[in-house]
Structures are given as structure tokens and as C-alpha cells.
Amino acid sequence: MRVGVLGTGTVGRAIAARLAELGHEVVVGTRDVTATMARTEPDGRGNPPFGTWAEERPQVTVGSFADAAAGELIVNATSGAGSLPSLTAAGEDNLAGKVLLDVANPLDFSAGMPPTLLVKDTDSLGEQIQRAFPQARVVKALNTMNALVMVHPDRVPGDHSVFLSGDDSDAKQMVTDLFRGFGWSADNIVDLGGIRSARGVEMYLPLWLSLRQALGTGDFNIHVVRA
């Protein structure tokens, strides 16, 4: 499958690398290809410059947001604040009818740690994206864990959960199949319902950040245990 991944940060790299490893044709999209590839310093989170990462993965193509959005499946791995502008640059026509997996968290780090939320209990970034691109088939998922756990769930032992929110059942099935390929067992993929339920997974982030601090690692996840 041809997949476009929007975003060149930790999350975009992890998803793009895993998809390529699984044999998908991956285009990573960025706002300004020339500027992105010209950077020689580590990014704000200490990752090597994207150009270095891309050189080591010749099977991944780098292009504009619109190039990436030509894929069958589009992954939004941009920042919360950058999501709507990036998707607009990708082009509404490119998104129409496509499954759009939204992994972004609407976190605002401008006042330091802990971040506040750009969107909260009366809306969600997932819903904003669905409203802005009504012909896209938005599925919110994966935003509740760190990037490596998303694509290698076996980094955390035993059962733990990944959530799906979206209005389109076929789109959620496509994402479920993708996650099965990442290593998620069917029982651990929890369908929360419509895109409105993205509010819950986005508002979970402050708890995730407290847990990361308390546990001293990002290699954890939550498992929904039921009677």
C-alpha cells in the first residue's frame, strides 16, 4: 500500500520506518523539502537531522505534504498546532475519500512543562480535522503512547491497549489491519466509537505525561482490563 506520512519528527519517523519495513511504499511529507533536508543540527528533541535519517532509509521517499497525501492511507504525525495547516497544504482534494490516521496530540508547550491542551473537553483535534476535511475518513489512534510502542507493541510485555475513534467503520477496519501488522493483537485494539471519542484519548495525555515522569520511562502503556 502507498502510505503518506505527514511529519518528520519522532512519531513520523517511527511510523514511516515501520511501514517501510513491512513492505509499504512510504512517502514522508514535509512543509519545505529543501529546508528540511538542508538541516544539519539535531531537532528540538535531540533526534539526528531528518536528512541523515532519510539517507539511511533509501526505501522511504521524501516529498511535500501534497506528495505524501497522494497515498492511499495518510498518517498525520505533525504537531497538534501544525496539523490543520499541514493538512491544508496537503490539499483537500488529495484527502477526499482517503483514510486519514490522526496520531497528533494538541499539546501546547509554549509555557513549558507540563503542556496545556490546545483543544479540550468540548472538542478535539480529531473532530476539528474531520470537520475541516469532511470527505476524509478520519481515524484517531496511537496518540496515547510513545512512538516506538505504537509500531512495536512488544516493547511493552503482555497485553496493553490501543484505541480507535472514527465515524467510518471501513476506515477503522483498514487501520485495524495496519495495526495487526505492527504486532497488535485483535483483542488489544479497542474501538471507542465515533470521532467524538477522540476527546477522551487526547485528554488522556496529561495522565500519560505524569506516568512517564513517575515511571521514568516512556516504554509503558495502559491495558483496559474488564470483568
Next chain:
Amino acid sequence: MRVGVLGTGTVGRAIAARLAELGHEVVVGTRDVTATMARTEPDGRGNPPFGTWAEERPQVTVGSFADAAAGELIVNATSGAGSLPSLTAAGEDNLAGKVLLDVANPLDFSAGMPPTLLVKDTDSLGEQIQRAFPQARVVKALNTMNALVMVHPDRVPGDHSVFLSGDDSDAKQMVTDLFRGFGWSADNIVDLGGIRSARGVEMYLPLWLSLRQALGTGDFNIHVVRA
């Protein structure tokens, strides 16, 4: 131990009954004892009237908020909107130096389901209570699950987690001991840090509500699984 439980709803009843069963001396506090005991209709959530519940549990005493706050440990099981007024009625002097276990969720159901939050990412009800009663030793906990799971964790099989947030280590230890009595194993009691981390557990509620709807039961909980 003498424990005061503020609130006569589902959560207050479950905690009071369990504490009494474990041999603690329990006073359930309510705003207006005469009015509470005079009610003959089920409450808004279909529970039998509190007077009926209390008659069946002669070992539990019913009193004012101030009567309940005379205990060594005080449990805030009032509504989110009612918490600060109820604690004010309980009396700042009664709360001074006491461990105050805050179980309330700042949910606003006034616009129907799903509820919005009265407090969110830049503050929490737990912090508001700690600021309003600086001599109380506030521990936020138990608000992330339904009332029966709080006090009977074995309703959900296997390992699952309960979180503690608070600035006073001795107070958290006292609450930990209490939870061990309820049946929580030490490994499943997760200390998130200071009272500021109450933001995370309070903002988790929208996800809990989505899960309850998706699973069709409140008999579930999350387990923090780490590498």
C-alpha cells in the same frame, strides 16, 4: 480509625460501607441531615433513598459535614461542583492536619452527556481543594474507576491500577494502607507525584466514559504496563 465520608451518593455509600465492613468507625456527612433522611424517592441515579441505605447499615452514623470531618481521615465523595462548598461547611479547622482523600470528579452534566469538565488542564479540583484548605493533606485517588471497583478491586480480574496524587508522603502512605485493606496490591498502587498530577487523573474521565460506553459496563479499569 474514625473516618468521615462526605457525600451520600453512589461513591460515598460504597466507600462508607466498605470501611464499616473493615471495622472502621464511619460517619457519613451530608449538608442537611433531616432533608437527606426524609427523602423517600430513589436518587437521580436510581439508588434507593439514602435513609433506606442507612437503616440497613446501623454501624454507619449519619451526621453533618462537620460531624463527618471530625474523623481522622476524611473522604470527599461529593460532586465536583459541590466539593468546595461541602468542605467549607465541614469547617477549615476540622480539616487542618487531616488526610483528605479526594475522590470527586469535576464533571459538568448540565448540558447532558458527555459531560464537560469544570476544571481542566491548567488546574484541577484536587489542587483547588489543597489551595482552599492549605492545612489539609490532600490525596487525590480512586476517581478513575467506578465505585464498586474502588473498594472491591477483585471485581476486575488480575492486575489493574489505582493512582495517588498529593504533596504529603505520609498522607499518601496512610491512603496506601487503606487501599491495601480494600484489596489493592502494593504493585498496583501508582504514586503519580504531587497534587498537580491530579490534572491527569481528572482529565482521564472523558476516556473512562467512552470506555464505559464502548464496553457496556463500568466493571473495568486500566492497568499501567511497563517494560
